[in-house]
Amino acid sequence: MRYFVSAADDERAGELTERLRNAGYDVVEEYEPGAVVLSVGGDGAILYNARRYGEPTLLPVRVADSEGNRIQVDVEDAVDRVSLLESGREGEDYRTVRHHKLTALVDGDPVRDGFRAMNDVHLHHASPVRAAKFGVTVIDGGEVVYETDGAIGDGLLVATPFGSTAYYRSITGSTFAEGLGVAFNNAHKPADAPESLVVSPGARVRLTLNETTYGENALLVRDDDPDPYRLSADDPVEIRRSEAAVEAIRFPDRGDE
CATH class of the missing domain: 3.40.50.10330 (Probable inorganic polyphosphate/atp-NAD kinase; domain 1)
Incomplete structure (x- = not known):
């Protein structure tokens, strides 16, 4: 090696x-x-x-x-x-765990070359003192499992199982082992907005920024990347699992699950 x-x-x-x-x-x-x-x-x-x-x-x-x-x-x-x-022997002394990344697409193409996330992709207003106003549709297994065109809040986050121990957990107080996690960050509307949803790995999350006087721009951030993508009202975006993945080496004798 x-x-x-x-x-x-x-x-x-x-x-x-x-x-x-x-x-x-x-x-x-x-x-x-x-x-x-x-x-x-x-x-x-x-x-x-x-x-x-x-x-x-x-x-x-x-x-x-x-x-x-x-x-x-x-x-x-x-x-x-x-x-x-x-x-050592793989599977006994160590194992390699494959973690799929997330990608974000506009009109079927990545919002930016190489825009993938190991932890999470999250949307929030370009100004930290303003709420984001957006529509969201969560599609899982070909069916819409949640939809609203009038969400207002600090934003929305889509996380991987790997990333569920980070920002996702700070919002929801929970983690998950499989699929994708969708978390509403301090949602004011709609009143019935779930704090979070856990969906299958093949689920898709569509976001549309609503154009308002102060809400015409939002940031789409991946992990801790200091260079976010600026999302405008005419850029509906779809977040889903990417085929790209990172492999991490784990050791069972160190308490690996």
Whole structure:
């Protein structure tokens, strides 16, 4: 196997690279498709590497000052875990979990090249002090399971199972293991708007921004990407699961479910 160490701190990346090479492992200087990415940091590092490298295989590695809901390996024992990955049996000593991303489409095309999300895609008003006004249709199994043309609130979020431990959980207080989660963020209208829905992996969520005096622009944000897509009232968007996926290495002896 080949490995690539990705860390925001170049010195930290260099130290781990040196440790791996001293242990005899093949570590490349630049990312190459097929290389296992040691994603050093917290949950944000996972999202960054998933976004930057497309469909990588990630081995998340936590450092002392990082938050990581999904990280099992500390930087101190990263070399030992690579050794287990090399010598162990897949399915017994480790396993590779495939996490599909989300995509957002306008007229059947991605809103922007490479616009995919590992955690979630969410809509909110371009101004943080104003509510978003939008229509939403949730289609699951060919049937409309929820629809309104007059939602008003802080926005709406569509999450993956991987992302359900992040923003989705902060809105709903819950997580889910399969399918897609749809969460209304502080919805004022309609009165019967559900706080959340969990639908099948093949479900589609259609959003239409309503044009009003102060609501003619909204932001469509993926994960923690600082570069959102600006959605206008003439851009109905559909959010659904992408065929693109990230593979994450998990270790059952670290309490993996």
